[in-house]
Amino acid sequence: MDFEYSARCTELQARLLAFMDQHIYPRENAFYAEVDENGRAQGNRWLPTALIEELKPLARAQGLWNLFLPRSPRAPEGLSNLDYAPLCEIMGRVPWAPEVFNCAAPDTGNMETLERYASEAHKAEWLEPLLRGEIRSAFAMTEPGVASSDATNIGTAIVRNGDDYVIDGHKWWISGAGDPRCKLFIVMGKTDPDAPRHQQQSMILVPADTPGITIVRPLPVFGYDDAPHGHCEIRFENVRVPAANLLLGEGRGFEIAQGRLGPGRIHHCMRAIGVAERALELMCRRLNARVAFGKRLSEQGVWRERIAEARIRIDTARLLTLKAAWLMDTVGNKSAQAEIAMIKVLAPNVAQDVLDWAIQAHGAAGVSGDFPLAYQWAANRTLRLADGPDEVHRNAIAKLELGRHGV
Structure with a gap:
């Protein structure tokens, strides 16, 4: 069992520490001030901050970008889990820092999902702009009406209708859904309630601008709304997407x-x-x-x-x-x-x-x-x-x- 970091990891670690000292810690409170000022000035706390958009190109120029994704031809800079660990730890010291390096949840998990399970066409449409940091995404799994700790309870319906699937359901704590850059939901729901217990669920790609999606409200965490990222309650009502948007096939959620x-x-x-x-x-x-x-x-x-x-x-x-x-x-x-x-x-x-x-x-x-x-x-x-x-x-x-x- 060898926990020694590679030479590349050690070099990136030093570069990341210097970036944090120069660009992140001195402006830590400026991020929250900008969120508040945007909200007061424009009535929309969910606008992206200029601070993060300013820092992203600097991070990318220094090779501190997409470090989380191993073994992807679209992200050659990706590290092994072992080499990524100390870098992710450093980013985690400031809550908003991971986005600067395009290493923020839920996009990281969604990008890994798209890399592993999506078609080449969907990778070109969704994964590539995510890897470039041009858009954001959300993962819609948890529901208010059931104990979602047992995911077999999830009841959002994903029903085949001709060449489409129609989605009806109620989700909440959907992180990132309030961000106007959020362009994609990966939605988990039931395609066959009568199938064996762990074959009832499927996952499907849903563009955020599809008719029938309603952001009901942001959900604060101990009084913090987490703008401009946030966590939202969402309704899907007669949301229709192409059948090709289903990942892998029915029952593989x-x-x-x-x-x-x-x-x-x-x-x-x-x-x-x-x-x-x-x-x-x-x-x-x-x-x-x-x-x-x-x-x-x-x-x-x-x-x-x-x-x-x-x-x-x-x-x-x-x-x-x-x-x-x-x-x-x-x-x-x-x-x-x-x-x-x-x-x-x-x-x-x-x-x-x-x-x-x-x-x-x-x-x-x-x-x-x-x-x-x-x-x-x-x-x-x-x-x-x-x-x-x-x-x-x-x-x-x-x-x-x-x-x-x-x-």
Whole structure:
């Protein structure tokens, strides 16, 4: 088991760190100020920011572009999962940074889905502009009317009608749907309710301007609307698309979902480790700078214990994430399913605890907008639900472990 990064990864890591120091951290708050100013001036918080559009060409010119997509002739710059891990971690330290490098969810997962499962015509139509960063996309799976943690519950109807499919359903928490650059939905729904349980679902490509799609409302997360990205509630009513837009064929939705969610989950974990690392850094700086009861906070036992625990747990989560990445690269996503499930539980929980300690160390400032901690706490808390809740992953881990012992 070799976790050594390649020479190319190490070189990109140094280049990315320099880019973050020069372009991202100094303008971190300017991004949110621009979102607010756009909203007030033009009445539309969902307009893309000029800041990110300005930084994209700089990132691309430095070769920091589409690093997430391995083994694609359309993205030769793509890295292995193991080499991408430390770079994704660095990007994750600032919530909006991944888009600068065209490495933001849900586009990364959608691009991987299109690369693996779409026709050449659809790759030319959708994948190539996504890889160029010209458009954005969304993945429509979760529904308000059912427990979507069990994806067999998903009830959106995808019904064949001549040369088309007609889609009717109700989705929510569709990330990125509020962005006017969102031009494509990948929709999961039922094509055959009477088929075996895991063959009822299919996935289909739906252009965002198709008649019958209604954005009902943006959904805030702990009071944050996440503009200009956002998460939306959507209705599909008599939405008609060509039958050729179905990916792979009827009944193969779960197969596609598993291929998509493996990389998506590990990317979430990589970014969560970056969040935890930055929270620990901010916590240590704050504790060294503040004095209470006659000595620096960093000299007090309770805070040293928390610092030590944070370092132990962050490094534990990173090592397990690297193992999962290494397995995905060497034996495939399916063989790495236990490790992917384990990190999906571990990394967000570690990040949440370290964020909580960092907020506590900052006192009232920690829950303000003067530091990134409150927003990152809110965003990270959703990861214990996104791409499957903790309970589902723990159940999968337990089943695999029991299977090893003959149960």
